[in-house]
Amino acid sequence: xxxLRSFLVVFLLHGLTFVSADDDGTNSAQKxxxxxxxxxxxxxxxxxxxxxxxxxxxxxxxxxxxxxxxDILMQLSMQFTLRQIWYDPRLxxxxxxxxxxxxxxxxxxxxxxxxxxxxxxxxxxxxxxxSSIHQVMKPNxxxxxxxxxxxxxxxxxxxxxxxxxxxxYFPFDKPICPIILVPFSSxxxxxHLMWDDEGGRNPITLSVPRYQRRFSKFxxxxxxxxxxxxxxxxxxxxxxxxxCIKMELYLERQSGMYLSMVxxxxxxxxxxxxxxxxxxxxxxxxxxxxxxxxxxxxxxIQGLNDNMPQVSYAKSIDWWTGFCMAYGALAILETAIVxxxxxxxxxxxxxxxxxKRFVKTMxxxxxxxxxxxxxxxxxxxxxxxxxxxxxxxxxxx
Numbered sequence: 571x572x573x574l575r576s577f578l579v580v581f582l583l584h585g586l587t588f589v590s591a592d593d594d595g596t597n598s599a600q601k602x603x604x605x606x607x608x609x610x611x612x613x614x615x616x617x618x619x620x621x622x623x624x625x626x627x628x629x630x631x632x633x634x635x636x637x638x639x640x641d642i643l644m645q646l647s648m649q650f651t652l653r654q655i656w657y658d659p660r661l662x663x664x665x666x667x668x669x670x671x672x673x674x675x676x677x678x679x680x681x682x683x684x685x686x687x688x689x690x691x692x693x694x695x696x697x698x699x700x701s702s703i704h705q706v707m708k709p710n711x712x713x714x715x716x717x718x719x720x721x722x723x724x725x726x727x728x729x730x731x732x733x734x735x736x737x738x739y740f741p742f743d744k745p746i747c748p749i750i751l752v753p754f755s756s757x758x759x760x761x762h763l764m765w766d767d768e769g770g771r772n773p774i775t776l777s778v779p780r781y782q783r784r785f786s787k788f789x790x791x792x793x794x795x796x797x798x799x800x801x802x803x804x805x806x807x808x809x810x811x812x813x814c815i816k817m818e819l820y821l822e823r824q825s826g827m828y829l830s831m832v833x834x835x836x837x838x839x840x841x842x843x844x845x846x847x848x849x850x851x852x853x854x855x856x857x858x859x860x861x862x863x864x865x866x867x868x869x870x871i872q873g874l875n876d877n878m879p880q881v882s883y884a885k886s887i888d889w890w891t892g893f894c895m896a897y898g899a900l901a902i903l904e905t906a907i908v909x910x911x912x913x914x915x916x917x918x919x920x921x922x923x924x925x926k927r928f929v930k931t932m933x934x935x936x937x938x939x940x941x942x943x944x945x946x947x948x949x950x951x952x953x954x955x956x957x958x959x960x961x962x963x964x965x966x967x
Contacts, residue, residue, distance in 0.1 A: 589852060602663040603676045603715050611660065613665075614689045617760060618658040622752035624813075626760060627691050628655040628766035629751060630773040631817060634747040637728070639788050639821065641879050645699055646747045646819070647731045654691055654723045654907045655766060686824040688713060691761060694815070696750035696800075701729040724827075739961040740878075740885040741828040745788075749817045750798060756922040757810035765795045765815055772789040774817055784821055784824075832887060836894040843901040850931075853909045860905055864898040872897070886957040892947055897942070904938050929951060 589628050606612055619625045632651040640647055663676075690713075695701065703725060704710040710726035733747035753761050761865040765773040774793045776783075783790035843863050846856035871891045878887070911931045 662719035
């Protein structure tokens, strides 16, 4: 019994010694970092490194949620965590402490007073419309300082980015929305941005579940990381060259809604107008049918245009609706020609001329019964090849 108690006492003493040493390592590391930040040798206005070598900033992103994709305003709203990594030799404290901190680094919250004493990169979003840092329950931003002087700055944001979409193939388009990161004032002589892709890892992580990547109008297909140039940006060339990196989100529009709301109804209106070619001498019925269908189609197209993106060029869907309107007008024109010929029959005295005009109207209707469906079918084939298959070919190349 005495031996068991002695063993327990020794075990507890060793545990307390371990915990005390662990706490001493963390506390001493925090004290060393605070001493460095408050010393006269450290200045938050001076960037790390030498004047001849730019400071390298590695960036990676965790996309938590894509909240909204607005093709009317051409904006993308998303929630993500931005992480910036750089080395600051002035913050190296491995030789100032007896033992390293238990978790391997010292954490400084952005809400702490000493956080303002730390040098940080001046990165901004080049196509930002608005952004905010999450503040519940405390500012969602912190900095980790490692013994070798490496600094990790992690911030959770919600941002709305401008996403200029090319809508020439709408609604079969596949927009690409960029998120551009560029220093606000530091040129390439002072700062170099790069993606944290060491070891072939992907610097962008989409934590959005696959079933949540389908939105009301778009599907989020994939993301990519790359570089960009600011040399051709107006107003920046005179200031200097800036390092630039970008993340691109590849989207694919869900065209099923437009097939059921635009393409199918307008096709039915065009096909129903062909009934007039079989009504022969019923001019009033033919005219009322074609005009009613044309007005119905025009009203439907106008209502849809009010809820679609407005651009200065013709979209794919505009070519479709424009052709359908023109095709409906041609059906009315054919009916008007038949009406003119039939009216001529009613005032014709010569029976032979009367029969010739009747044969002409019958022949015109017979030709229209073939030409109108054939022409519409050819237009569908050409439209599919140009705007659907052609868009896929352009994306592939």
